Amino acid sequence: AQSVTQLGSHVSVSEGALVLLRCNYSSSVPPYLFWYVQYPNQGLQLLLKYTTGATLVKGINGFEAEFKKSETSFHLTKPSAHMSDAAEYFCAVSGAGGYQKVTFGTGTKLQVIP
Amino acid sequence: DGGITQSPKYLFRKEGQNVTLSCEQNLNHDAMYWYRQDPGQGLRLIYYSQIVNDFQKGDIAEGYSVSREKKESFPLTVTSAQKNPTAFYLCASSSLQGGYYGYTFGSGTRLTVV
Numbered sequence: 001a002q003s004v005t006q007l008g009s010h011v012s013v014s015e016g017a018l019v020l021l022r023c024n025y026s027s028s029v030p031p032y033l034f035w036y037v038q039y040p041n042q043g044l045q046l047l048l049k050y051t052t053g054a055t056l057v058k059g060i061n062g063f064e065a066e067f068k069k070s071e072t073s074f075h076l077t078k079p080s081a082h083m084s085d086a087a088e089y090f091c092a093v094s095g096a097g098g099y100q101k102v103t104f105g106t107g108t109k110l111q112v113i114p
Numbered sequence: 115d116g117g118i119t120q121s122p123k124y125l126f127r128k129e130g131q132n133v134t135l136s137c138e139q140n141l142n143h144d145a146m147y148w149y150r151q152d153p154g155q156g157l158r159l160i161y162y163s164q165i166v167n168d169f170q171k172g173d174i175a176e177g178y179s180v181s182r183e184k185k186e187s188f189p190l191t192v193t194s195a196q197k198n199p200t201a202f203y204l205c206a207s208s209s210l211q212g213g214y215y216g217y218t219f220g221s222g223t224r225l226t227v228v
Contacts, residue, residue: 009154034216043118043204043219044157051214090156092216100213106156 002027002093004105012111019063019078021108023091026072033074034092034102035065044090050074061085086112116141120205120220126228127192127199135190135223137205144210146188147217150174151202160203163188164210192225200227 007022025031032051036044048059055067061084065076074091088107094100118139127133139146148160159172163182177196182188188207192199202224206217 032213036216036219041202041222041224043120043221044206044217045219046216049216094213101159101162102208102213102217104157106154 002031002095002103004091004093004103006089006091006105006108008108009106010109010111012113013081014113015083016080019076019081019085019110021076021089021091021110023065023074023076023105024072025074025091025093027093027095029095032094032100033065033067034094035059035063035074035076036090036092036104037061038088038090038107040087047076047089081110081112083112083114086110118205118207118218118220120203120223122223123221125223125225127225128228130194132191132193133225135192135203135205135225137188137190137220138186139188139207139218139220140186141207141218142185143207143218144185145208145212146182147206147208148172148178148180148188148190149204149206151204151222157204160190199225201225 003026005024034049035047038044050067058064063078088109090107091105092102094102121136145164147162149157161180163169179191205220208217
């Protein structure tokens with residue numbers, strides 16, 4: 001069984017400030033972890049993913065996330081928020097090995113204040 | 115370019131009507147999925163299919179039906195038995211290693227009951 005918890009359904013940051021979106025996971029097998037972004041009335045787009053290897057992964061649009069096994073976390077960060085970052089972000093988890101469905105979190109809406 | 119096409123983008127349904135949402139992919143993916151998205155509830159899995167002529171219920175299959183007659187197509191029918199169908203519907207696809215590579219999403223269909 002696997003699950004994802006995203007802390008904070010809404011996050012507001014000022015333009016130019018650090019973005020931190022929190023994600024904790026639960027998985028009975030080694031996890032694969034994903035962050036997706038969704039702009040209004042659009043589908044989800046893959047931002048970045050962790051499978052194996054380096055625990056700090058970089059994605060598109062300047063985002064990065066760090067896999068911390070001891071904390072079962074995969075938080076998403078960006079050093080400086082831009083107005084175009086305003087969107088909803090979803091953390092997701094699947095299990096390594098064989099066919100595994102992806103389980104999504106409930107999402108965090110990021111507001112960027114000018 | 116490969117991708118997933120959902121149509122129509124907006125759909126209006128009268129009470130008691132069945133409606134069918136289209137989803138077509140040209141990514142040669144084996145697996146396809148339908149999700150329902152409501153504000154604050156994240157993505158909820160309706161149905162998924164890993165192979166032609168076979169599909170499985172997700173978490174909220176009641177009031178919905180699907181078919182998978184071709185690898186490229188996975189239409190969703192919202193029946194009159196679905197009491198609250200107004201929502202944003204997302205189709206996704208993946209290889210059978212979807213847990214590793216992640217999912218590719220369409221741009222969604224917004225269904226409104228009038």
